[in-house]
Amino acid sequence: MIYNVIGGAICGGLSALFAEPIVRFFKLNRMARFVLVVIFFGINITIAKMYVYPRIELVQLKNEYPLFATIAKTDPADYEIFTTNVELDSQRQGQITREIFEKNSRELISKVFPKYLVKASDENIYNYLSDLVKTYRDLYEINPKIIIALESGGNFSSELSVPQEKLVQLMDIKLLLIQNSFKDGESFPSQDVAMAALKPVLADLVKKYGVNTLTLFLQGKINTLSSSDSASFLIDFYQGILNSGVASSGIIIRYLTSSAIQK
Numbered sequence: 001m002i003y004n005v006i007g008g009a010i011c012g013g014l015s016a017l018f019a020e021p022i023v024r025f026f027k028l029n030r031m032a033r034f035v036l037v038v039i040f041f042g043i044n045i046t047i048a049k050m051y052v053y054p055r056i057e058l059v060q061l062k063n064e065y066p067l068f069a070t071i072a073k074t075d076p077a078d079y080e081i082f083t084t085n086v087e088l089d090s091q092r093q094g095q096i097t098r099e100i101f102e103k104n105s106r107e108l109i110s111k112v113f114p115k116y117l118v119k120a121s122d123e124n125i126y127n128y129l130s131d132l133v134k135t136y137r138d139l140y141e142i143n144p145k146i147i148i149a150l151e152s153g154g155n156f157s158s159e160l161s162v163p164q165e166k167l168v169q170l171m172d173i174k175l176l177l178i179q180n181s182f183k184d185g186e187s188f189p190s191q192d193v194a195m196a197a198l199k200p201v202l203a204d205l206v207k208k209y210g211v212n213t214l215t216l217f218l219q220g221k222i223n224t225l226s227s228s229d230s231a232s233f234l235i236d237f238y239q240g241i242l243n244s245g246v247a248s249s250g251i252i253i254r255y256l257t258s259s260a261i262q263k
Contacts, residue, residue, distance in 0.1 A: 122250030
């Protein structure tokens, strides 16, 4: 990254600047001066990696991904917690890493996004699910395990890294719903209404996958199956909700989301 080069140059300049008074005071020779500059350079680089680089990355994050810029405005308290956690994790590890960003980003989005999903209109939810299913089908062809990780909030290893194009798509899908939900204010559906809409979806899943698989899903253990079967089930679950129509899609998702929030 360009700021690594710039940061290195700045740290080098500061190291020489800090070392010069000591060199003059103790009248050190060139070798001693070189060693002193190297020591200061190491200290400056360590400080930069722990304190400066994370802040630069956070600024770049909002520039590259509008979802984060929006959350910073709509949910400033949650975003402040996110930035603080990124900085603290970077200090503990000694540098900023992709894993630190991914972990804290998932925590931020999983905390903020449901607040908008529960009040989104039927149409906005339907459009969100439609785009989500399309993206999940693409990710399934790349690696079904990515879908399981996304749905379970699990950690991403290097081989599960979401392709940049698909990562942007997933963020844009959520961003669009958040933006549209500002003017929405749907109420939570009752359990009877929601279950009436959900039962046909579950019945179709039983026909295709069996009762045992549905039970695992309802128990939150769907990922105990093979990654391909688990991901396929999740895609079909969302597709089944879509097939139920615009109104039912909104009712089901608002109910499931509100129930999850209340747990």
